[in-house]
Amino acid sequence: MNDLLLLSTLLDGPKHGYALKKLAGLITGQPNLHNNLVYPLLKRFVEERWVSKRTADGQRGQTREIYALTAQGKRRLIERLSQFTEKEARDSDQFHLRVGLFSVLSFDVQKSILAERDRSLTSREEKLAHLTKAMDVGLWGSEVVRRLLDEVRSERKWIVHLERKVSEVSKRKNVS
Numbered sequence: 001m002n003d004l005l006l007l008s009t010l011l012d013g014p015k016h017g018y019a020l021k022k023l024a025g026l027i028t029g030q031p032n033l034h035n036n037l038v039y040p041l042l043k044r045f046v047e048e049r050w051v052s053k054r055t056a057d058g059q060r061g062q063t064r065e066i067y068a069l070t071a072q073g074k075r076r077l078i079e080r081l082s083q084f085t086e087k088e089a090r091d092s093d094q095f096h097l098r099v100g101l102f103s104v105l106s107f108d109v110q111k112s113i114l115a116e117r118d119r120s121l122t123s124r125e126e127k128l129a130h131l132t133k134a135m136d137v138g139l140w141g142s143e144v145v146r147r148l149l150d151e152v153r154s155e156r157k158w159i160v161h162l163e164r165k166v167s168e169v170s171k172r173k174n175v176s
Contacts, residue, residue: 014068089120
C-alpha cells in the first residue's frame with residue numbers, strides 16, 4: 001500500500017523526498033512516513049524506471065532530489081490500482097485510496113472496485129449479524145457489534161452513492 005501511496009503523490013507533479021514524506025503522512029493521518037520506508041521505495045521506483053530523479057538546489061543552499069512519475073510509472077500505478085482482490089476489499093485504506101484516485105481509473109474498474117468492496121461488506125455484515133445470534137456477546141459486546149454494523153451499513157449506502165456518481169460521470173463523458 002505504501003508504494004501505491006507514494007506513487008500516487010507524484011501524479012500531480014514532481015516533488016522532493018521530504019515533501020513526499022509529509023504528503024504521504026498527511027494522507028495516512030501520520031506526521032510523515034519514515035525515511036526508512038520512503039527512500040528505499042523511491043530508490044526501487046527509480047531502478048524500475050517508474051520515477052525519474054534529478055538534483056536541484058534547495059532553499060538554504062543544500063541540494064535536493066526531485067522525483068517525478070514517468071509514463072511507465074503512471075501505467076504501473078494504474079495497473080496496480082486496478083487490481084482489487086477480495087483481500088484488498090477487506091482493507092478500508094486500500095479501498096479509500098482507490099476511490100480517491102478514481103479519476104485515473106476507467107469506469108469499468110471503478111464499478112468493479114465498488115462491487116468488490118460491497119461484497120466484502122455484505123459478508124462482514126452477515127458475519128456480524130450471525131455473531132449476535134450465535135452467542136451472547138453481553139451488553140458492551142452488543143454495543144460494539146451494533147456500532148460495527150452501523151459502520152458497514154453506512155459504507156454500503158455510500159457505495160450506492162458512489163455507483164450513482166460513477167454512472168453520471170460516465171454518461172457525461174460519453175455524451176461529450
